[in-house]
Amino acid sequence: MTKTYRVGLVGCGGMGRHHLRILKDLPEFEIVALCDISQEVVDQAGDEYAVKTRYTDFDHMYQYSSLDLVTVATQTRGHHAPTVAALEQGISVLCEKPIAIDLTEADQMITAAKKSGAKLAINQQNHVNPGIQQAKTMVAEGAIGNVIMVRGRNKAGRKSGNEFMEMGTHVTDMMLCFGGVPTWCSGTIYNGNQLAGPKDIMQAKEMSPGDRDSGLVMGTKAIAHYGFDTGIIGEIHFIDYQPGMNDNYGIDILGSQGQLAVRTAGSAGQNLWHLPRPMEGTPTQLSDWQPVDLPDNLEKEPVITMYQRMTQAIETNTEPPSSGTEGRWAFEMIMGIYQSHREGRRIELPLTNRHHPLEKWH
């Protein structure tokens, strides 16, 4: 008989509700308890999704609800505590992105998972979106020859400082799917048209009051290069495009015989394109890019895939996609940009100092 996974949700705000919408239709999961520090919020979510067991303290939920899996959908400052507490009790966790507010917290989350054997995944769901999955298959089949470079570009509507902590790890995570393990980073950050400096460091909410409270940030635009252990080069652009300008958001995989472009938003939605030659050539040749048909058997909603692959990881004692370790690499690639910019040179990854690079500079 197939096991039913007993799930508890910590954080019933916007993204928490999205998880509930997804989980309610998945027969292998039962939402048994909800937790939010706001009684009003947990009651609203509980009424909407008919979940009777509600808590305002995650420790109580873990103690009394006999859970197999916890979804952590608090804002980034609130990821570490409920994740570590669950993992220490042997409960696996799907935690929202980015993994944590700094690398010290991320390290502790991974250590807690290793110690108990429970699984930790970070919900960077593009890791398993159909375009990325099909691009991996095509790369493995040699459709673009040897991969030389993977290039990521940010989603629109945010200055790079906010974007680093919001959509930034989605982009670095997709780059990791093709690059391998990052070994160095060289980054430059601008405030407007000037190089950013310590006076530009601020809290995320000072930079954008309507955004989430995700710690120290700096700058409006950024560019970085990475080396991966495979010899593949990485490049990432953060340009503060106006809201809605998302046609570049995603990654490009540049090979010796062709290119692939994966997009996750924008006018064409989630999709994959193939250019059967290594260089784009002149702008008049752009029509040579061909849309790739995505196989029907690939689940279109990647958060569903994240849940399904988490159960497989638990059952086979393997690592889930966008595991804690991968989630930390995706975040470390972002922190590396700050560290490199601060030192004015290329820096090695992993970072030696695990505190937020802007903390001391501030």
Ligand SMILES: NC(=O)c1ccc[n+]([C@@H]2O[C@H](COP(=O)([O-])OP(=O)(O)OC[C@H]3O[C@@H](n4cnc5c(N)ncnc54)[C@H](O)[C@@H]3O)[C@@H](O)[C@H]2O)c1
């Ligand atoms: N993967 C994605 O595509 C995606 C999309 C959107 C948001 N997110 C992520 O989801 C997370 C949540 O974002 P959001 O916009 O839903 O935030 P939100 O503020 O709407 O919701 C967070 C909820 O957590 C609750 N909370 C805070 N501390 C808590 C605690 N200790 N115990 C229980 N509940 C607590 C708050 O009361 C709030 O209701 C963020 O990390 C964000 O980056 C991910």
